[in-house]
Amino acid sequence: MRLDVVAALAQSVSMTTLLPPGARVFVAGHRGLAGSALARVLADEGHEVLTRTREQLDLRDAERTARYLAGVRPDAVVLAAATVGGIMANQRFPVPFLEDNLRIQLSVLAGAHAADVDRLLFLGSSCIYPRQAPQPIPEEALLTGPLEPTNEPYALAKIAGISQVRSYRRQYGRAWIAAMPTNLYGPGDNFDPETSHVLPALIRRFHEAAREGRPEVVLWGTGTPRREFLHSEDLARACLTLLRRYDGELALNVGCGEDLTIAELARTVADAVGFAGGIAWDPARPDGTPRKLLDVTRLRKLGFAPRVDLARGIRDTYRWWLAHPGS
Ligand SMILES: NC(=O)C1=CN([C@@H]2O[C@H](COP(=O)(O)OP(=O)(O)OC[C@H]3O[C@@H](n4cnc5c(N)ncnc54)[C@H](OP(=O)(O)O)[C@@H]3O)[C@@H](O)[C@H]2O)C=CC1
Numbered sequence: 001m002r003l004d005v006v007a008a009l010a011q012s013v014s015m016t017t018l019l020p021p022g023a024r025v026f027v028a029g030h031r032g033l034a035g036s037a038l039a040r041v042l043a044d045e046g047h048e049v050l051t052r053t054r055e056q057l058d059l060r061d062a063e064r065t066a067r068y069l070a071g072v073r074p075d076a077v078v079l080a081a082a083t084v085g086g087i088m089a090n091q092r093f094p095v096p097f098l099e100d101n102l103r104i105q106l107s108v109l110a111g112a113h114a115a116d117v118d119r120l121l122f123l124g125s126s127c128i129y130p131r132q133a134p135q136p137i138p139e140e141a142l143l144t145g146p147l148e149p150t151n152e153p154y155a156l157a158k159i160a161g162i163s164q165v166r167s168y169r170r171q172y173g174r175a176w177i178a179a180m181p182t183n184l185y186g187p188g189d190n191f192d193p194e195t196s197h198v199l200p201a202l203i204r205r206f207h208e209a210a211r212e213g214r215p216e217v218v219l220w221g222t223g224t225p226r227r228e229f230l231h232s233e234d235l236a237r238a239c240l241t242l243l244r245r246y247d248g249e250l251a252l253n254v255g256c257g258e259d260l261t262i263a264e265l266a267r268t269v270a271d272a273v274g275f276a277g278g279i280a281w282d283p284a285r286p287d288g289t290p291r292k293l294l295d296v297t298r299l300r301k302l303g304f305a306p307r308v309d310l311a312r313g314i315r316d317t318y319r320w321w322l323a324h325p326g327s
């Protein structure tokens, strides 16, 4: 048999083994930005998606979570539930960012193991790399230096989650994996001006300024930090690629491979929402990490390429927010 045919067959066998067609997948956090996109993509691919709202099941409750998982016995679990927020939310509420996330991870991972779930994807975050990591950041940079102080509690919780995934792999041979997404955005994001991430915050600030005819918008920090943004739909497709094709210890980076300054992002968002006024900066607000561009070589080798460019993604997110003004 030809070598390329053998390779293609080997790949399709491993895809089928890691996430069989029609596999039943519990998506924890299915109403969130990442979880809602993941639930859509998995359902479109013919998977049965199992969900619980926070009201039905508080994932910090280990006993109830274990009981739920033992009852439904999913083939796979995607953990996209977490206490999440932008730079100010992380600074103001370090306790839930640390404790909620530790508790959710403990409940879901221990519960999944007890229910004999052999495939699991845990979502880390690019902010858990050292503040001064080399750019673009390779996966090997994890735990090689001090963290960014604005999100250290959240980062430590996420690092614990990655270690937990690795530990279950080593001790029990579980095919569990972790991903390290860059800054995400898209329909379903949080647009609260104080707790959100920068992209939805800017959509809202510029939209309101344009509507009220204000000549200037004041943004946080200096505008010089660089960030990489990935649309939630691309994140979901990347996660599906990992679930089908990846089974290793390294938490793999998930990004688009390009970044820009916050000042450049601001101008792009202002144009998309029709704000033509000035932009000023408030250096009393934190800048956070100077740069966090992920090295996505490994993800690309698995066959993933993003589809949504930033300008289109911003327009799409803006349209969604206009249709959901309470978000
Ligand atoms: N947003 C980003 O820029 C990035 C996110 N990530 C990671 O991706 C994952 C998803 O983030 P994202 O989609 O942005 O977050 P969201 O805040 O949009 O969604 C989080 C989800 O988790 C659920 N949840 C939170 N706490 C509990 C709880 N105690 N019990 C049950 N459900 C709970 C929420 O439920 P409810 O809907 O009821 O509130 C919500 O559905 C997280 O692990 C995050 O760390 C990683 C990198 C960047």
Ligand SMILES: C[C@H]1O[C@H](OP(=O)(O)OP(=O)(O)OC[C@H]2O[C@@H](n3cnc4c(=O)[nH]c(N)nc43)[C@H](O)[C@@H]2O)[C@@H](O)[C@@H](O)C1=O
Pocket (backbone or CB within 6 Å): 085, 086, 087, 088, 090, 125, 126, 127, 150, 151, 154, 182, 183, 184, 193, 195, 196, 197, 198, 199, 201, 202, 219, 220, 221, 222, 225, 227, 262, 285, 286, 287, 288, 289
């Ligand atoms: C995903 C990631 O998200 C967080 O890290 P971050 O990337 O620093 O987050 P951010 O999106 O909030 O800000 C990005 C940049 O943008 C600037 N900025 C300007 N004006 C606004 C503004 O109006 N709102 C916000 N939020 N930021 C603003 C802001 O000063 C900063 O320089 C972590 O908490 C971390 O835990 C994490 O996981």
